[in-house]
Amino acid sequence: MLEIFNKVLIIAAHPDDEILGVGGTIPLLVEMKKTVDVLIFTDGSSTQYFNNKNILEDKFGEAQQANKLLGSNLLPRLDFPDMRLDTVAHVDKNIALGKIISEGEYDTVIVQDNTDINKDHKELFESTIVACRTYPGQKVKSLLTYYVNSSTEWGNLLQKNPFNPNVFIDISSTIESKLKSMEKYKTELRTYPHPRSLEGIRNSAKYFGNMVGIEYAEPFKLIFNK
Template sequence: MLQLFNKILVIAAHPDDEILGVGGTIPQLVKMGKQVDVLIFTDGSSTQYFDNDAILEDKFHEAKAANDILGSKVLPRADFPDMRLDTIAHVDKNIALGKIISGGEYDTVFVQDRTDINKDHNELFESTLVACRPYPGQKVRHLLSYYVNSSTEWGNLLKKEPFNPSVFIDISETIEDKLRAMAEYTTEIREYPHPRSIEALRNSAKYFGNLVGTEYAEPFFLVYSI
């Protein structure tokens, strides 16, 4: 399926979401000669670390270092408020995303899944649906949502509609790239058995890989492919 993608945008509500969800797939796309850009939609820390500009900057230095390992480019951040996307008018998020997606002429977009328990992830998914809706002249041909450790698994337990992946990408050859990239997020990485620990990320990739007969995999829900 990766052969169908040419110019890819990975949308992340927060710094590290892109690695948690797509960190093994990104380097495969890059090695195939594809362009992969990453958009971090919020400021990443204004609610968790109120009035701490230093941590905010640290997170984006970490994002660049992590994505440098994978070969993806981090776009200028959108700076919407962290953990408060539900306080921003839906139309304002739609417009901001639409400008970036159409301006970049992306044919493929990845975004967090709607089943997540993180409200920012839900809001971003809904706005991405609007920005990527098929219409005459729409460049986006493939839209997929991804799984985020420490958020999606709780949605599976607590929501009526769990994450139900329909696409699995074998990342057996790139799992170490994903883990090295995540290790750059020192402000986000946690000790095992936290789901954002290196060992838990490996276990998660192994679980999804074993579902489809590979050593490691990343799961996605295919919203549409034209």
């Protein structure tokens, strides 16, 4: 399926979401000479580390290192409030995303799923749907959602509608690159058996790979493909 993508935007509510969900697929796209841009939508730290600008800069620095390792382009971060996207008017998020998607002329957008337990992920999904809706001149042809360790699995357990992937990308050749890039996120990485540990991430990729008869995979839900 990756062959039909040309210019890809990966949207992440927080720093590290993009690696957890798409970190094995990114280098595959880069190897195919596709353009891969990553947008981190929130400041990533204002709620967890109130009024600590050093942490904010550290996290974005980690994001730069992680994406550089994979070959993706990290766009300037937006300053929407971390863990409080529900306090921002829906239309303001729509406008911000719509502007980036339109000006970037992306044909493929990948975002977090609305089944996640994290409310920022839900909010971002809803605004992405609006920004990618069909209208004359819309460049987006494919919209997919991705799985985020420590958020999607809890959504599956606690919410009515689970994440049901219908696209599996074989990342057996890039799993080590994914893990190395995640190592750059020192502020986000946890120790095993946390799902955001390196072993937890490997186990997750192995689980989804085994579902479709391969060693390691990243799961996606295809929302539409035109």
